[in-house]
Amino acid sequence: MWILFLGDVVGKPGRRAVREFLSRLRSHRDVDLVVANGENVAGGVGVTGPVIRELFDVGVD
Numbered sequence: 001m002w003i004l005f006l007g008d009v010v011g012k013p014g015r016r017a018v019r020e021f022l023s024r025l026r027s028h029r030d031v032d033l034v035v036a037n038g039e040n041v042a043g044g045v046g047v048t049g050p051v052i053r054e055l056f057d058v059g060v061d
Contacts, residue, residue: 004035
């Protein structure tokens with residue numbers, strides 16, 4: 001089983017990077033599970049529903 005752990009995903013730039021690269025990483029490395037540190041994913045206001053759904057939609061488990 002391959003697990004990909006993404007460090008601190010910070011704000012819009014971090015979400016953009018995940019959106020741009022995650023599907024390629026998942027398929028290239030045959031990743032089974034993706035875990036992301038999302039405490040700063042909403043640009044310093046923690047985790048909000050819309051941004052966490054955005055990460056789920058692009059493949060974060």
